[in-house]
Amino acid sequence: MTENTQQETVLVTSATGKTGRRVSGRLAARGVRVLAGSRQGEVRFDWEDEGSWGPALEGADAAFVAYYPDLAAPGAEEAMRALGRIAAGAGVARIVLLSGRGEPEAARAESALRESYPQLTVVRASFFAQNFSEGPMIEGVLAGQVAFPGGDTAEPWIDADDLADVIVAALTEEGHAGLVHEVTGPRLLTFAEVVAEIGRATGRKIGYVPVSEEEYAHALQEYGMPGPEAEWLAALFTTLLDGHNAATTDGVKRVLGREPRDFAEFARDAVAAGAWSAQEA
Template sequence: MTQNAQNTQITLVIGGTGKTGRRVAERLTALGRQVRIGSRSGEPAFDWNEPATWEPALEGVDRVYVTYYPDLAFPGAAEQVGDFAKVAVAKGARRLLLLSGRGEEAAGVAEDNLKASGADWTIVRSSFFAQNFSESFFLDPVLAGEITLPTGDAVEAFVDAEDIADVVVAALTDDKHIGKTYELSGPRLLSFSDVATELSKATGREIKYVSVTNEEYRAVLREHGLPEDFADLFTMILDGRNAHLVNGVEEALGRKPRDFADYAREAAATGVWNV
């Protein structure tokens, strides 16, 4: 395929203003690829809960980066992903890459549904994002100096969203990744107490970790207007299913993943945690 032909293709990036989608869109644009942002504010708009928006968003699209909000573990998500994949393939967007989650049974159903569409697929299974502490629902607790979670002493292999974006872009732009499943993690396991220590070092102020019960955390979520189902996602940390490192970043890119400490230093330098 010629460079000109590649540059006329459109990649739909669902969730293109989110943590990974924004980075993927930026990288594809820098490579000279045409990008369409799939969001409710996009042109045309895309909404997972409004199937009538799917076909207009797929018009002229060759490939799709598929992310699902709030999470593939939520009820109905797997079915919506499968339905969307069928529509995408029918519209000519055969190349689909799904951002999935490590150890999530419901996410595995979504993966199977996407594959069943007949798409040329790649699956990227991710650990918890490091950027959740600077760009998402852990930001306010970090600013307040206290991270309250129902995770005890359990550990997680936090992965940098920059690494996720690099893997996704490599897979979307090189057909050698078709039919591959990459499991991504950072280079070491960290407890949330370890995370608080790293954030304290990066910010120069004390950030504490406070362990609570699942029910206590649900009350915190209700207080902040967030779905209580988010509490259930932490069962993946508590039961240890992801308490080991994987090498998907190295498999896809030929390099080691970035460490959480590097992420923390760079994030702190932006001033996002200044109080």
């Protein structure tokens, strides 16, 4: 696909997150002017403050939208409808939206944004491999026991670097308007198999303990998450890991012309980068 050279300024929402910071870095490396939107940054963009959206979008030719906490969350559909109106009024020409696979609520939020942007590009991603090195499950890895309501369901874990490459291509190249790119890793792995891969890479003994939705919600509350949010998140994970997403796609290859990275490669690189270096023997 040919590179789009006309769009030189891109707003990246949630720019400090796992995906946003990778997208920002890749865009900057291509010479694109990046407006890195975040709650506390120079470009203020707060999903809980609609008044911050318009000023952040000023001067942007394109935008990467990553809704927090998740596009399937309550309120996301309304937020996408409002964002679409504001972005259209600001003259934003192109939007790429991060979404989840197999999430009916997220699909409704996609449609709400598409009301203002019929040529919206959606990138639906599977669970991130980096959840184990940068996200909520790193503490379990460090402690030697990962507890999660995943049962024995297999998931095609996507490397966040592959995801960011796909998003940047959609933002900077022609030919993505109106498309839905569903991206996954190349291999299905259960949580037990993922933990075993990390164990091999680290040389440590790490176990996986399947827990119920209620047990996981309780654990999240013990870490300080409000009860309703913890219960919603635990229910979302249980829904997503019921087997309906247990399939790989060729989305990464179709967009980038190469195969996605395997989880084992991610784990080796994470070890080399010191992701789990705090783990004691």
